[in-house]
Amino acid sequence: MRRAGVLVPLATLALTACIPHVDRPAGYGNPPQRPYRSPPRRDDPPRPRENMPREVTPRDDRPPQDIPGRDTGEVTTLPAPRPAWEARPVSADAKTIPDTTYVVRPGDTLSRVVDRSGASLEAIARANDLESPYSIRTGHRLQIPGGRYHQVRRGETGIAIARAYGVEWSRIVAANALVEPYVLRADQRIQIPGEPSGGTSSASERARAFTLDIDDILTGGEPALASNQAPARPIATPRRVLPSNAVVTAPARLASGGFLWPVDGKVVKRFGHGASGERNDGIKIAVPVSTPIHAAADGVVAYVGDGIAALGGLVIIKHGGGWTSVYGHASKLLVQRGQSVKRGQTIALSGDTGFADRPELHFELRKGRTPVDPTSQLPRT
Numbered sequence: 380m381r382r383a384g385v386l387v388p389l390a391t392l393a394l395t396a397c398i399p400h401v402d403r404p405a406g407y408g409n410p411p412q413r414p415y416r417s418p419p420r421r422d423d424p425p426r427p428r429e430n431m432p433r434e435v436t437p438r439d440d441r442p443p444q445d446i447p448g449r450d451t452g453e454v455t456t457l458p459a460p461r462p463a464w465e466a467r468p469v470s471a472d473a474k475t476i477p478d479t480t481y482v483v484r485p486g487d488t489l490s491r492v493v494d495r496s497g498a499s500l501e502a503i504a505r506a507n508d509l510e511s512p513y514s515i516r517t518g519h520r521l522q523i524p525g526g527r528y529h530q531v532r533r534g535e536t537g538i539a540i541a542r543a544y545g546v547e548w549s550r551i552v553a554a555n556a557l558v559e560p561y562v563l564r565a566d567q568r569i570q571i572p573g574e575p576s577g578g579t580s581s582a583s584e585r586a587r588a589f590t591l592d593i594d595d596i597l598t599g600g601e602p603a604l605a606s607n608q609a610p611a612r613p614i615a616t617p618r619r620v621l622p623s624n625a626v627v628t629a630p631a632r633l634a635s636g637g638f639l640w641p642v643d644g645k646v647v648k649r650f651g652h653g654a655s656g657e658r659n660d661g662i663k664i665a666v667p668v669s670t671p672i673h674a675a676a677d678g679v680v681a682y683v684g685d686g687i688a689a690l691g692g693l694v695i696i697k698h699g700g701g702w703t704s705v706y707g708h709a710s711k712l713l714v715q716r717g718q719s720v721k722r723g724q725t726i727a728l729s730g731d732t733g734f735a736d737r738p739e740l741h742f743e744l745r746k747g748r749t750p751v752d753p754t755s756q757l758p759r760t
Contacts, residue, residue, distance in 0.1 A: 454685045454692035454732050455711040457617050462684060463602045464538035466623035471529075471543040471582065473571050478525040482518065489513040496523045499568035501555060526570045533565040533608075534624040537599025538591065544571050545585030548599040559701065559747065562610075562626060563603035593660070593705055594748055596682050596695060601626050613679045613719035621717040627681060630699030634677035636722060638756050641673050641706060642666045642729065642740050650752040660750035661705060661743030668710065668738045670729040674720045675704045675744070675757075683712050690741055691732025696720060707741030708732050 460466060476497045483492070489509070493500045504513055506522045515521070529540060541548035552561070554572040563569070602624045604610070611625035621627070641664075648663035678698035685692050692709030710730025720726060731738045744753045 460623045463623040464536040467534040469539040469543035473527040473529040475527045479523045481521045528568045531563045531567045531603045533605045534602045542586045542589040545588040548595045561598040565603050565605045617715040627717045629697035633700040638675040664740045666729045671725040672727040674724045676722045680718045689734045701747045703745040705743035708735040
């Protein structure tokens with residue numbers, strides 16, 4: 380009599396043959412046992428599904444805990460403060476000004492013109508072809524571009540500003556020609572595109588009109604710095620927690636060695652447009668639940684949480700040189716925002732959270748704001 384479990388199914392051998400094998404850095408090992416997760420409380424709100432990709436098929440109707448080999452869909456995180464855009468809400472108190480002409484007075488600086496006109500320094504500089512250090516002379520006629528201008532307070536984020544006005548943050552970035560590293564300054568004025576709502580929508584309705592995505596976190600997730608405030612130094616371990624108002628900056632450059640595969644598994648969805656027309660900004664790698672997910676390169680953690688419903692448990696790491704890596708569908712998050720991580724370090728455990736089709740990892744690489752096919756940067760197998 381053969382003991383149960385000794386025979387290996389042929390399907391498993393076939394799948395194993397498809398798994399890419401790469402050099403494993405220190406830290407790789409056998410996946411740990413699945414952590415216990417308590418069942419969801421009855422009063423938990425339902426998971427939002429309005430942004431589910433069109434190609435995702437309906438999930439099994441059985442309770443997740445009754446489906447063999449499936450996660451409960453919950454994300455386990457370390458104790459941490461709320462994201463800065465939730466901890467520091469914004470009042471939509473922008474002032475609308477008309478297009479005007481300002482004649483420079485004796486003793487005026489461009490900053491003084493900004494205060495008197497209500498427009499932003501950058502908008503005035505662009506409208507008048509001024510370059511830093513923005514020299515102006517008495518009698519100079521400056522064009523003041525009209526529009527809605529919001530004065531940034533210390534600790535406010537681009538995401539919170541966009542939510543307050545119900546406008547996509549990417550539109551605000553474009554309207555103000557913001558560039559990397561996208562950190563706002565306290566007392567800076569930024570232009571809010573579009574027309575005022577005229578009081579027809581509430582703050583909660585405007586907030587609901589805003590949908591968070593990866594680009595928003597990368598370009599609008601850091602709180603505004605005061606003039607005498609320096610960015611926070613990266614933390615070494617997840618036991619120390621940075622406050623929400625601490626600004627986290629990326630390393631100066633990408634460390635040598637390039638990127639490595641974050642998990643060993645089969646790529647089940649490629650980068651780019653799918654058969655039904657939807658775009659995938661990364662790749663999907665099928666792996667068992669609770670497989671260790673490893674940092675693709677040295678860097679600093681920019682985001683940890685589950686604020687993007689489609690991606691579930693999510694970690695974003697900035698690597699320097701404009702490079703960012705993204706890890707989605709995790710069931711357990713093991714790092715903190717602002718933590719310094721090393722290439723190959725375990726940062727999370729895999730799962731099927733968010734709108735995953737199966738236990739898998741959603742993995743992206745971005746150069747600046749542009750998604751890059753990860754397979755073009757990873758070791759070939």
